[in-house]
Amino acid sequence: MIKRFATLLPVVFGVLCLTFALLHLVPGDPVDVMLGESASAADRTALKAQLGLDQPVLVQFGQYVMHLLQGDFGTSIHTQTPISQLLWQAYPATLLLAVVALAIGLSIGIPLGIWSALKAGHWQDVMITMLSIRLAAMPAFWLGPVLMLVFAVWLGWLPVSGMANAASIVLPAMTLGLGLSAILTRMTRTSLLEVLNEDYIRTARAKGLSERQVLLKHALRAALLPLVTIVGLQMGSLLAGAVITETIFSWNGIGRLLVDSIEKRDYPVTQACVLVVAFSYVLINQVTDVVYRWLDPRTRGAA
Amino acid sequence: MLGRLLPGVLLAWALTGCQPSNEPRSLVFAVAQAPANLDPRYATDAASERINRLIYQRLVEFDSRSREVPGLATWQMRDATHYRFQLSQSATFHDGQPLTAADVKATYDSLLQLKDSPHTAEFKHIQQITTLDTNTIDFELSRPDPHFAARLMVGILPARLIATGHDFGHAPVGSGPFKLDQWQSALQLQRLSDGLNVRFDEVKDPNVRVLKLKRGEADLIQGDLPPELVKYLQKQPNITVKTGVGANYSYLGLNVQADFLRDARVRRAIAYAIDTQAIIDKVMVSHSRQASAILPPEHYAGNAALQPYPYQPALARQLLQSAGIKLPLTLTYKTSTDPQRVRLATILQAQMQEAGIDLQIKSLDWGTFFADVQKGNFQLYGLTWVGIKTPEIYSQVFASNSLPPQGFNRGRYQDGVLDQLLEKEDWPAVTQRIHSQLPVIPLWYEGQFVAYRNTIAAYQPMPDGNLDGLAHVVFKAAKD
Numbered sequence: 001m002i003k004r005f006a007t008l009l010p011v012v013f014g015v016l017c018l019t020f021a022l023l024h025l026v027p028g029d030p031v032d033v034m035l036g037e038s039a040s041a042a043d044r045t046a047l048k049a050q051l052g053l054d055q056p057v058l059v060q061f062g063q064y065v066m067h068l069l070q071g072d073f074g075t076s077i078h079t080q081t082p083i084s085q086l087l088w089q090a091y092p093a094t095l096l097l098a099v100v101a102l103a104i105g106l107s108i109g110i111p112l113g114i115w116s117a118l119k120a121g122h123w124q125d126v127m128i129t130m131l132s133i134r135l136a137a138m139p140a141f142w143l144g145p146v147l148m149l150v151f152a153v154w155l156g157w158l159p160v161s162g163m164a165n166a167a168s169i170v171l172p173a174m175t176l177g178l179g180l181s182a183i184l185t186r187m188t189r190t191s192l193l194e195v196l197n198e199d200y201i202r203t204a205r206a207k208g209l210s211e212r213q214v215l216l217k218h219a220l221r222a223a224l225l226p227l228v229t230i231v232g233l234q235m236g237s238l239l240a241g242a243v244i245t246e247t248i249f250s251w252n253g254i255g256r257l258l259v260d261s262i263e264k265r266d267y268p269v270t271q272a273c274v275l276v277v278a279f280s281y282v283l284i285n286q287v288t289d290v291v292y293r294w295l296d297p298r299t300r301g302a303a
Numbered sequence: 304m305l306g307r308l309l310p311g312v313l314l315a316w317a318l319t320g321c322q323p324s325n326e327p328r329s330l331v332f333a334v335a336q337a338p339a340n341l342d343p344r345y346a347t348d349a350a351s352e353r354i355n356r357l358i359y360q361r362l363v364e365f366d367s368r369s370r371e372v373p374g375l376a377t378w379q380m381r382d383a384t385h386y387r388f389q390l391s392q393s394a395t396f397h398d399g400q401p402l403t404a405a406d407v408k409a410t411y412d413s414l415l416q417l418k419d420s421p422h423t424a425e426f427k428h429i430q431q432i433t434t435l436d437t438n439t440i441d442f443e444l445s446r447p448d449p450h451f452a453a454r455l456m457v458g459i460l461p462a463r464l465i466a467t468g469h470d471f472g473h474a475p476v477g478s479g480p481f482k483l484d485q486w487q488s489a490l491q492l493q494r495l496s497d498g499l500n501v502r503f504d505e506v507k508d509p510n511v512r513v514l515k516l517k518r519g520e521a522d523l524i525q526g527d528l529p530p531e532l533v534k535y536l537q538k539q540p541n542i543t544v545k546t547g548v549g550a551n552y553s554y555l556g557l558n559v560q561a562d563f564l565r566d567a568r569v570r571r572a573i574a575y576a577i578d579t580q581a582i583i584d585k586v587m588v589s590h591s592r593q594a595s596a597i598l599p600p601e602h603y604a605g606n607a608a609l610q611p612y613p614y615q616p617a618l619a620r621q622l623l624q625s626a627g628i629k630l631p632l633t634l635t636y637k638t639s640t641d642p643q644r645v646r647l648a649t650i651l652q653a654q655m656q657e658a659g660i661d662l663q664i665k666s667l668d669w670g671t672f673f674a675d676v677q678k679g680n681f682q683l684y685g686l687t688w689v690g691i692k693t694p695e696i697y698s699q700v701f702a703s704n705s706l707p708p709q710g711f712n713r714g715r716y717q718d719g720v721l722d723q724l725l726e727k728e729d730w731p732a733v734t735q736r737i738h739s740q741l742p743v744i745p746l747w748y749e750g751q752f753v754a755y756r757n758t759i760a761a762y763q764p765m766p767d768g769n770l771d772g773l774a775h776v777v778f779k780a781a782k783d
Contacts, residue, residue, distance in 0.1 A: 032674070036347060036421035039708060047418050078339045078348075080472050145510050153518050160515045162504060163488060248508045252488060264339070265670040 004290070008282055015278040016068070019271045020061050026267070029053065030077050033265045068275075074268040076261075083272045086257060091276065093163065094253035097176065097246070098238035100169055102231065104177025105184055110224070112181070113188020114215075120193055128185060136182035140244045144175045161250040172249040176242050180234055187230055192223040225296055232288025239280040329491060329500035330759065330776065333512045333521035337505035338490060341483075342471035343458035344414045347421050349689055353770045354503070357492060359458020359477035360394055362407065368603045369692045371453045375402070376440075383447035384430075388455075390438040396461045397482040397495075404434040409462030411442075411455075425454055449728075453693045480774045494774070501773055516542060516754060523755040523776070526768055529643050533588050536754045546590045546752040550766040552597045553687040555636075555651075555744035560715045561682045563628060570741040571612070572622035573634075573683075576658035578614035579746055582650055586643075590750030596734040597688055597696055599748055599766075604694035606734040611745070619658035630659035636683040637665045639672050644685060677707055679715055687749070690767045697733050698725045701742055716742035 023029075031047050048054045052063060067074065073083035116128040148171060152160040159168050195201065196219055204214045243255035250256075254273055261269035293299050338351035343359055346352050364374040376388040394402040411432055417423050431443040444451065458477055469476070475483050481492040484500055491502045504521065506512045509528050515521040517539060528536075537544045555573070563569045583591045595609035623632055636651065638644045645666050652662040662683075667675065676684050688696070699705050703722050705712040718740060724733045738745075751764035753772075762776040 026670075032677075034419050034421065035424070039421065039424045040427075041708070043418070043424060044708075050418055080340060080342075080345070080470075145508075145514070148511065148514050153514055156518070160518050160520050161506060161511050162515075162520065248511055250504065250506050250511070263669050265674075 004286060008286060011282050012279060015275060015282075016065065017061075019274045019278075020064055022271055022274065023267050024057065026265075030267055033077050033267075073272040073275075076266050076269050078261075078264045078266045078269075083269055086269065087254075087272060087276055090252055090254045090257045093251060094239060094242075094246070094255065097169065097172055097242065097251060097253060098235060100173035101176035101180060101238055101242075102235055104173055105180030105234070106231070108177070108181035109184025110188050110227075113185040114192060114220070116185060116189040117192035117196065118215075120189075125189075128189075132182040132185040134182075135178050136186075138179065140175050140179070140242070141248065143178065144171070144245060144248045147171050147174055161248070163250070163252060168249075168251075172242075172245050172251050175245050175249070176238065183230065183234070184227065187227055188223065191226050192219060195219045195223040198222075225292070228288060228292050228295060232284055232291075235288075236281040236284040239284060240277045328778070329502040330523065330773075330778070331502050331504055331521045332523045332525075332770075332773075333504050333506045333515050334525075335505075335507060335509070335512070335527040337503060340472040341475040343460070344410075344417060344420050344422060345472060349768070352690070353768070354490070354492070355458050355475075355477075356479070356769055356771060357481040357773060358475045358479045358483065359460070360402070360479050361458055362388055362455040363452050365453075365692050368601060369598070370603050375459065376407075378452055380449075380452075383449075384444040386442045386444070386451055387435075388440045388442070390440075394478040396478045397476050398461065398464075400461055400463065402459060402461075402478050403437045404440045405437070406459050406462045407440050408432045408434050409465045410457060410460045413460075413465045414457060422457065450693050450695050453695075456692075496774075499776075499778075516756065519756060522759050523753065523762060525753045525764065525770070526751060528588075528752070528754075529646075530586055530588050533752055533754070541757050542754055543757055544752060544754045545762075545764055546588055546750050547764040548590050548592065548599075548766055549748045549751045549768070550599050550602070550691075551687050551689045551768065552594055552599075552691065552748055553685065553746040554594070554597075555746060556676065556681070556684045556686060557714050557741075557743060558679055558681050558683075559717075559742060560679070563626070563632065563634075564682065566626045567740050568622045568626040569628065569632075570744070572619040572626075572658065573655070573660065574612035574741055574744045575615045575619035575622065576655045576660055577612075577651060577744065577746070578654050579611060581614070581654075582647065583747055586646065586650065587747065588750040588752045590752075591747050592750070594745040594747050595738055596745060597691060597700070598694060598734075602694075604730040604734075606731050606738075608731075609734060609738045614654070616654075616657035616659075619660075623659055631656075631661040632659060633661045633663060634682050635663045635665055636685070637667060637672055637675060637681045638685050639669050640666050648685065676713055679707070679713060685746075690769075694728070694730050694733075697730070697737070701725070701737060714742055718742070 030051065031044050031053065035043060035047060052060060071084060073087065075082055076086060112128050112132070116125045119125045148160050151158045151171060158170050159165070162168055201214060201219055204218045240255070243259050245251070246253045246255040247259060254277060258270065258273040258277070261273060334350060336348065336350040338354045339348050340346050340351050341355060341358060343355045346355055361374045362376045363371050366372045373391055375390055375392060375394055377391045378386055378388045380386055388407070390402070390404060396402055411426065411429065414420060414423060415426055415429060428445045428448060429442055430445045433441045433443070435441060442451070458479070460471060461476055464471070464476055473486060480496065481494055481501070484491040484493040489502050489504050491500055493500050506515060506521070509532055512521065512524045513528070513532050513536060516524050516536070533544060536542050557564050557570055559565045579593050583593065593611040595611050596606055598605045600607035620630065623630060636648055638648050645664070648664045648666070652664060655662045675681055676686065699710045700712055701716055701718070701721055702710065702712065702725050703717040704710070706715060707713060721733065721736050721740070724736055751766060751768055753762060753764045755762055758779055760777055760779050762772045765771055
């Protein structure tokens with residue numbers, strides 16, 4: 001296990017290099033953002049020196065890594081707030097949204113997928129397939145406002161946006177979760193249909209087990225395995241910040257922070273967000289791998 | 304077990320800082336952009352500057368014709384480089400301390416010492432600030448500056464807190480009509496006169512701002528809405544929409560160093576190729592009006608005699624052909640990704656086609672777009688000047704010695720005749736010269752609009768979009 005997580009280090013180092021390079025590759029620099037158009041060349045030079053931007057790139061990189069190791073992500077150019085504070089506020093919000101969205105996706109997607117597979121070829125299957133294709137095709141920037149209109153404005157059940165109370169999470173989580181459920185429905189259906197045609201299922205039926213026992217004890221465990229990978233990948237991208245959903249629902253998460261920092265050219269914040277997002281993604285993928293191995297005895301021996 | 308606890312813990316964590324429900328009702332203002340930094344020595348974004356007007360007071364204010372009038376102080380120019388300010392009204396900071404000449408001196412002294420403030424450069428010619436008594440301050444300048452008083456728009460900070468390195472950016476202390484109440488997930492200010500709380504919720508999406516207003520989650524929204532949403536709001540029974548004239552100037556910037564565009568005939572052809580009135584009528588809020596100069600006609604340096612260029616695509620074609628250009632003339636227009644800006648770009652594209660101009664639209668993220676504009680990496684671009692008060696803007700934008708980074712002459716326009724007129728500050732002649740030479744194409748002053756629920760009253764839109772109306776807004780009745 002430790003060896004597995006040690007392999008993360010080169011990836012994290014690569015991400016560090018890339019996010020650092022970001023600052024030097026994009027046009028303009030923090031000094032332009034801070035001083036605006038009318039500052040003199042002397043003022044620019046002075047501020048560059050103060051920020052250490054006149055140092056050789058390698059020295060700057062070294063300082064950047066040293067600060068990161070101490071948990072210091074720097075300060076936002078725009079708000080002059082420590083970035084660790086911004087991340088500490090935004091990350092839990094994103095994590096919460098991701099967990100709830102995933103729960104919605106799983107609780108709708110898996111039952112619908114199973115039902116669809118069991119009724120393969122019947123009208124229920126056709127209806128579920130049509131529904132899931134439509135859900136998968138709805139972009140968040142459309143689905144979000146439609147959900148707001150129906151559940152907040154017309155029915156008055158939920159708040160339109162913001163983070164004022166616990167009910168505020170329902171609509172953004174549904175916006176993300178419904179799309180996710182469509183993918184999970186399709187995956188569950190395909191995977192279960194494949195498993196149901198296997199010899200061992202026929203054997204189980206021949207032993208005289210009920211359809212319910214065949215499904216729950218034999219088919220589902222195998223059929224849901226591929227879903228672990230999909231769920232892991234989806235969780236990774238949810239933690240990367242559901243940029244559009246967070247923006248339209250005024251959900252103060254990583255996605256919104258990232259977009260905001262890009263718009264305002266707040267480079268240190270963008271750097272920190274990219275770093276955190278990349279790290280989350282890599283970590284989730286490793287965790288998925290571990291869970292997969294734990295669930296599927298066949299993969300345990302593999303390198 | 305952990306699986307059950309985790310969502311609850313996360314929810315509590317994520318919602319920390321949200322407003323408890325038993326607090327008195329706040330007026331909720333849904334804004335497109337939350338303020339970034341409430342230290343007036345640093346703030347540059349419009350959102351922060353508008354809120355700073357509520358928290359801080361300034362030495363100088365402007366009347367309806369944008370003339371400098373006394374704010375906290377009256378003044379006299381003792382000679383070309385010597386100004387004396389006399390605090391004329393007693394003011395008290397939100398921490399209970401009186402505002403004195405020492406606070407004025409400390410504010411501007413500290414601004415001059417900052418290395419990372421975008422405002423420092425403007426005050427570099429202050430040689431010395433002296434307090435004569437608790438109400439009198441002298442400013443000695445290193446060079447004559449007839450517009451010096453109009454520059455003193457920085458909110459006054461308490462000297463005592465400046466000395467301790469107080470974080471005004473996040474914990475502002477001023478002497479204005481509003482004080483900071485709390486700033487966690489959203490900024491909340493409190494009106495000193497009656498304790499009314501005003502919360503500024505950032506809601507970026509215009510559709511969502513409208514839905515929040517309709518649902519009652521927001522009481523007030525202002526500006527930044529496409530006209531169809533304004534029309535939608537006008538039909539809602541429980542919402543009042545008010546529009547008023549605006550003074551923010553939208554224009555088409557031209558790079559006069561680019562091929563063809565150094566020829567004034569080509570620039571005039573572009574002006575004749577745009578039907579600004581049709582755009583105003585079809586896709587802008589009411590009270591929008593055509594522009595002929597940066598400062599509107601009602602400004603003391605405005606020029607009401609200038610007439611907008613009419614839409615004459617045939618004349619535009621003739622001018623282009625007389626300049627030796629083979630039609631169609633292909634030009635690239637850079638704009639941001641703002642949907643309303645992109646929509647305007649496509650309308651300009653269609654109109655210019657009639658005149659033989661093939662407009663290529665490049666919609667870029669704000670950071671890249673603005674960096675390109677500053678560097679002169681464009682042929683045409685569209686932008687708006689917001690909150691301009693003094694005619695000095697003409698020198699900063701069009702003088703030959705105002706090329707970036709010395710000024711805002713982003714189009715690299717150089718005109719000896721105009722330079723002489725700018726030197727003399729002959730504003731009618733300056734605006735006339737600019738209007739005939741067209742280093743930029745004037746478009747419009749967009750109308751201002753506010754929409755609020757009928758539970759509140761007495762809020763008015765201001766020409767430059769400031770939020771001063773919040774000093775008077777009232778709840779008509781308690782909301783259920």
